[in-house]
Amino acid sequence: MLIDSHAHIYDEQYADGGKSIIADMEKDGLSAIVCVGCDLESSLTCVELARNNKNIYASVGVHPYYPETVTNELIDKFRALSEEDKVVAIGEFGLDYHHEVYDRDAQIRAMEMQYDLARELKLPMIFHVREATGDFTEFLRSREFPESGVMHCYSGSVETADICLKKNLYISFGGKLTYSNSRNLSEVAKHVPLDRLIVETDAPYLSPSHCIGQINYPKNVAYVRDKIAELRGMEKEEIDRITVDNTKRLFFKIV
Ligand code: NI
Numbered sequence: 001m002l003i004d005s006h007a008h009i010y011d012e013q014y015a016d017g018g019k020s021i022i023a024d025m026e027k028d029g030l031s032a033i034v035c036v037g038c039d040l041e042s043s044l045t046c047v048e049l050a051r052n053n054k055n056i057y058a059s060v061g062v063h064p065y066y067p068e069t070v071t072n073e074l075i076d077k078f079r080a081l082s083e084e085d086k087v088v089a090i091g092e093f094g095l096d097y098h099h100e101v102y103d104r105d106a107q108i109r110a111m112e113m114q115y116d117l118a119r120e121l122k123l124p125m126i127f128h129v130r131e132a133t134g135d136f137t138e139f140l141r142s143r144e145f146p147e148s149g150v151m152h153c154y155s156g157s158v159e160t161a162d163i164c165l166k167k168n169l170y171i172s173f174g175g176k177l178t179y180s181n182s183r184n185l186s187e188v189a190k191h192v193p194l195d196r197l198i199v200e201t202d203a204p205y206l207s208p209s210h211c212i213g214q215i216n217y218p219k220n221v222a223y224v225r226d227k228i229a230e231l232r233g234m235e236k237e238e239i240d241r242i243t244v245d246n247t248k249r250l251f252f253k254i255v
Contacts, residue, residue, distance in 0.1 A: 006200035028219035050086035067110035091126025125149035175208035
């Protein structure tokens with residue numbers, strides 16, 4: 001059994017609000033899914049899904065696409081939601097400079113506010129970082145992560161992974177690892193210590209290579225696991241056990 005450590009099963013691309021994904025979890029070999037929020041509305045939906053479904057856990061946070069929405073009032077709402085047993089992390093938040101127009105200062109401020117909340121609540125953090133390595137490593141340099149966190153859908157270099165690992169963070173791999181042009185990422189997947197490695201789908205986004213361009217599903221986390229087992233010359237079952245243990249250590253509120 002695997003855990004999909006990062007999925008958006010509430011996404012409108014799933015016509016039934018994720019119901020069939022949840023119903024099929026056992027058949028699909030999934031023991032849990034961490035349903036990740038991107039804004040207030042989706043965070044509330046994640047919490048609702050976690051309340052109503054045994055093996056669904058939630059995170060609350062604001063994606064770097066919407067930094068201007070991170071106000072003190074919003075932080076207060078996340079603080080209250082985080083008291084629930086099944087809210088296991090703050091995120092996803094971070095930096096994303098991919099699109100032509102973005103507000104760098106606003107993104108950094110929104111990241112700092114969510115970092116402060118996670119530290120106050122003693123919860124792990126889920127980081128989304130794209131094309132912003134310089135500013136992100138600068139942010140890491142002056143901060144500590146006693147409750148840890150995860151670099152979601154990691155796509156950086158071995159060197160940047162080392163900086164994150166030194167800061168007590170986990171590295172999570174998604175469908176990108178299965179692409180034929182992912183040589184650099186394969187190097188990272190071989191390099192990360194086994195006790196810091198986790199897997200995810202980011203469903204409905206980032207489908208693995210066998211179904212590229214289609215809607216992604218949490219069950220496809222198995223393809224990421226297969227690729228890691230192949231790269232490291234290990235049994236699939238061993239990678240299952242290791243990544244489940246790691247995910248539970250990181251998101252320590254998962255029971
Ligand atoms: Ni995501």
